[in-house]
Amino acid sequence: MTEKMTLRDNAAIRWIALLLLALAMFCSYIFMDILSPIKDLMQSTRGWDSTAFGTMQGSETFLNVFVFFLIFAGIILDKMGVRFTALLSGTVMLVGACIKWYAVSEAFMGSSLETWFTEHLNYIPVFHELGISPFYEGMPASAKVAAVGFMIFGCGVEMAGITVSRGIVKWFKGREMALAMGSEMALARLGVATCMIFSPFFAKLGGVVDVSRSVAFGVVLLMIALIMFIVYFFMDRKLDEQTGEAEEKDDPFKVSDIGKILTSGGFWLVALLCVLYYSAIFPFQKYAVNMLQCNLVFTEVEPGSFWASNAVTIVQYVIMLVVAVTSFASNFCDNKVWKYCLLACSVVFLIVFCYMGYMRQSAETIFAVFPLLAVGITPILGKVVDHKGKAATMLIFGSVLLILCHLTFAFILPQMKGTQVGGVIVAYVTILVLGASFSLVPASLWPSVPKLVDQKVIGSAYALIFWIQNIGLWLFPLLIGKILDKTNPQLVSDLENGLITAEEAAVSYDYTAPLVMLACLGVAALLLGLVLKVVDKKKGLGLELPNIQESK
Numbered sequence: 001m002t003e004k005m006t007l008r009d010n011a012a013i014r015w016i017a018l019l020l021l022a023l024a025m026f027c028s029y030i031f032m033d034i035l036s037p038i039k040d041l042m043q044s045t046r047g048w049d050s051t052a053f054g055t056m057q058g059s060e061t062f063l064n065v066f067v068f069f070l071i072f073a074g075i076i077l078d079k080m081g082v083r084f085t086a087l088l089s090g091t092v093m094l095v096g097a098c099i100k101w102y103a104v105s106e107a108f109m110g111s112s113l114e115t116w117f118t119e120h121l122n123y124i125p126v127f128h129e130l131g132i133s134p135f136y137e138g139m140p141a142s143a144k145v146a147a148v149g150f151m152i153f154g155c156g157v158e159m160a161g162i163t164v165s166r167g168i169v170k171w172f173k174g175r176e177m178a179l180a181m182g183s184e185m186a187l188a189r190l191g192v193a194t195c196m197i198f199s200p201f202f203a204k205l206g207g208v209v210d211v212s213r214s215v216a217f218g219v220v221l222l223m224i225a226l227i228m229f230i231v232y233f234f235m236d237r238k239l240d241e242q243t244g245e246a247e248e249k250d251d252p253f254k255v256s257d258i259g260k261i262l263t264s265g266g267f268w269l270v271a272l273l274c275v276l277y278y279s280a281i282f283p284f285q286k287y288a289v290n291m292l293q294c295n296l297v298f299t300e301v302e303p304g305s306f307w308a309s310n311a312v313t314i315v316q317y318v319i320m321l322v323v324a325v326t327s328f329a330s331n332f333c334d335n336k337v338w339k340y341c342l343l344a345c346s347v348v349f350l351i352v353f354c355y356m357g358y359m360r361q362s363a364e365t366i367f368a369v370f371p372l373l374a375v376g377i378t379p380i381l382g383k384v385v386d387h388k389g390k391a392a393t394m395l396i397f398g399s400v401l402l403i404l405c406h407l408t409f410a411f412i413l414p415q416m417k418g419t420q421v422g423g424v425i426v427a428y429v430t431i432l433v434l435g436a437s438f439s440l441v442p443a444s445l446w447p448s449v450p451k452l453v454d455q456k457v458i459g460s461a462y463a464l465i466f467w468i469q470n471i472g473l474w475l476f477p478l479l480i481g482k483i484l485d486k487t488n489p490q491l492v493s494d495l496e497n498g499l500i501t502a503e504e505a506a507v508s509y510d511y512t513a514p515l516v517m518l519a520c521l522g523v524a525a526l527l528l529g530l531v532l533k534v535v536d537k538k539k540g541l542g543l544e545l546p547n548i549q550e551s552k
Contacts, residue, residue, distance in 0.1 A: 006242040007235065008171055017171050018180050020232040021164045022187040024090065027225035028157045029191030030198075031097055031218035032060070035104075037199045037289040037364035040506035041211050046104065047502070049492075050509070051136075052143045054481020057286045059134045059147035060154035061470035066132060070470060071258075073159040074463020077166055083233045085163045090226035092156030097219045099149030103142050105212040117141035158470060160229075162462040167236070169450055177450075179383050186328065186378035186439060189371035192285065193320055196368035201313045261461050266452045266539065269532040270445060271468045273395060276525035277445075279472030280402055280518045281438050285370070286477050287484075287514070288431075292363035293507040295413045296423045299361055307359045316356045316365065320372065323349045327376030331383070346376060358424050366427055373432045374439035381440060389546040391448050392533040398440030399526035403519050405434040410515035451542045476521075480514040487513045 007013045035042060035057075042048040048056070064070040077085045108114055121144055122137035134151070135144050164184065172180040195218075202213040261267055301308040323346050330342040350372060357365040385391050408430045416423035453461040485492050488509050495505040536543040 007239045008243070013235075014171050014175070015180075017232060017235050018168065018184055019187075020228045020235070021167055022184040024086075024225040024228040024232075025160065025164055025184065025188035026191045026194075027218075027221040027228075028093060028160060029188050030195045030221050031093070031153065031215075032157060033192060033195045033285055034199050034214055034218040035211070036286045037196045037367070038203050038211055038214060039287065039290040040293060040503065041200075041203055041209060042104075043506040044502040045209060045211055046142050047140050048143050049495075050481040050484040052139050052481075054286075054478045054484075055134065055136065055139065056143045056147045056150060057283075057481075058474045058476075058478035060150045061158070061474040062134045062147075063151045063155050064158050064467060064470045065474050066127075068467070069155045070158050070162070070463050070467040073155070074162060074461075074466075077159075077163055077463065082163055082167045082170060083236050085159060086167070086229040087226075087233060089156045089160035089163055090222075090229040093153050093160065094156075094219070094222045094226055096149045096151065096153030096156060097215070097222050099152060100146045101149075101212060101215040101219050103145035103149055104215055106210070108142060108145065113145070114141045117144045154470075158466050162466055165449075165462045167232070170236075171239075173450065176383075179379055182378040182381055182385075182439065183328070186371070186375045187324075189374060189435075189438075190320075190324055192371050193368040194317070196289065196364045196370070197313060197317050197320070200362065200364045201310070205310070258464070261453050261464060264452055265535060266532075266543070267449075267461065267464075269528060269535060270448060270452065271465045273525055273528050273532065274445065274465050274469045275472040276521050276528065277395075277398070277402070277438075278469050279476045280406065280521040280525070281434075282473055283476035283480055284406075284518055287480055287511070288367050288370070289363045290506070290509070291409065291511045291515075292366055292427060294509045294511055295409075295417055296363065296366075296427060297417055297420050298363065299420075301359075301361050307361075312356065312360060316353060316360070316368075319349050319353045319356065320368065322346075323353055323372050324375045327372070328379060330376070331379035343376075354428050357428075358421075366424065367431060369428060370431050370435045372435065374435040377436055378439040385546070387546050389543075391445065392529065392536050392543045394440045395445060396526060396529040396533065398437045399522050399529050401433055401437035402522035403526065405430050405437065406515050406519035406522060410512050410519065414512070448543050476518075479517070483514050483517065484509050484511070 007017075035053075039048075039053055042053060043050075064073075073085070073089075076088070102108055118141040121135045122139075124133045124135065127133040134147055165181070168177065168180050168184060198217060199214040202217045203209060203211050205213060306312055326342045326349070327346040330339050330346065333339040333342060350369075353372070354366075354369060357368065381394060385394070408426070413423060413426055413430070416426050449461055449465065491500070491505055491508055494500045495502065500508070532543070
């Protein structure tokens with residue numbers, strides 16, 4: 001007697017479910033960094049200095065860390081299941097995004113709400129004494145309200161992250177899970193490139209700068225993300241009807257389960273690796289465009305030329321999609337001729353993409369290359385982990401690349417400032433390698449979590465890891481902003497005294513100190529990765545073993 005086929009057994013349907021989740025995260029990744037490529041415009045049009053910008057960016061994870069929302073999100077996921085939590089996370093993201101959009105809109109400027117926020121929330125007892133207040137005296141009112149919206153969005157996006165991870169485990173456990181997780185993250189990270197290309201495009205559309213248009217673009221995409229979660233809701237429910245499995249809410253959650261997770265040494269090593277690795281990447285993304293603006297020389301493109309037109313943005317984005325699709329598809333092509341043709345096509349279009357970024361003379365279009373190499377190699381890494389293992393080894397290698405990239409940005413790129421072409425080439429290569437190193441995390445680390453904890457509390461395990469990770473994602477954007485102002489005292493003084501304009505100040509920072517700090521996080525991750533490999537060998541955690549155990 002043959003077993004009844006389910007949606008999960010159908011490879012096409014299984015990957016469609018993954019695509020829905022990936023598209024939702026793609027949209028959320030765009031909004032997450034929607035202001036990153038226009039930091040200079042936020043300073044010149046809204047008065048956000050580096051401290052205000054960093055405080056606002058760090059606020060995304062404030063509620064997750066200090067109100068323990070992520071822990072509650074994990075409990076909700078384990079009790080209520082993937083479907084309910086996906087819809088809840090999509091709704092929360094959208095609400096927070098709308099608040100942030102209002103904060104940076106013209107409607108907020110001069111309103112009674114702006115006056116209230118200017119006069120209030122300058123001192124929050126306990127939080128201020130502990131040095132973790134999300135606001136400070138002198139912080140622009142628009143930045144305060146944007147921070148409130150970003151906090152709410154952050155609750156939703158991190159809840160979505162653990163929900164998507166749990167959903168992939170549900171659909172792919174015992175199958176190509178590392179490939180699925182790596183592919184989902186690779187596709188979602190195209191949102192970074194999309195953000196870098198389109199956020200400045202909308203902000204400067206029509207020759208009139210309006211930063212709220214960029215945020216509005218992100219809000220519309222989050223509406224699409226919610227639709228993706230709704231479609232996934234019905235697919236997931238159909239799967240449970242076929243398998244007869246009850247949603248996770250029927251399996252009661254116990255507080256003692258958290259204790260079981262926390263007593264796992266392997267779990268703590270993976271969690272600490274996450275916080276170090278992600279803290280060296282995500283906060284950097286928020287400042288990367290401005291770092292390039294400060295370390296490269298850009299000349300103004302001739303008005304009226306193709307490179308200054310709106311059409312070039314669309315053309316470059318289409319080319320980016322070609323690079324992503326061809327490199328990603330090559331991983332699934334069995335015919336060697338077609339495989340290498342796709343790879344060759346990907347390389348050619350990548351070169352064209354980089355050339356266009358250079359011709360446009362804009363830092364945001366240069367940094368947009370960040371996820372493209374990752375899209376191509378993440379599925380490869382996922383296949384290796386699925387069939388060969390070596391997850392811990394990959395993390396060690398990724399840490400080495402992370403260190404080298406940040407040190408290159410800190411010491412080599414500034415030396416190339418006088419050589420325009422040479423500096424851009426160094427920037428492109430380093431950004432591509434950094435993106436590649438980042439792809440090692442979803443391909444090797446996240447699929448290892450089910451090996452370390454009981455199936456029943458995977459949602460809570462991911463939530464705890466995300467919570468620990470969020471501590472770094474709150475702290476380091478704030479630290480980078482403060483370090484920039486502290487290590488550039490002359491620039492800050494000149495700006496306050498009116499010796500330079502806000503526009504000039506925004507592209508004149510020395511980023512050496514923050515980049516060295518991020519490189520140190522990579523060193524710590526490297527040491528922890530070596531420890532993880534030793535512990536895995538001694539205790540047999542199975543991190544170096546393949547996910548798919550082939551039986552003969």
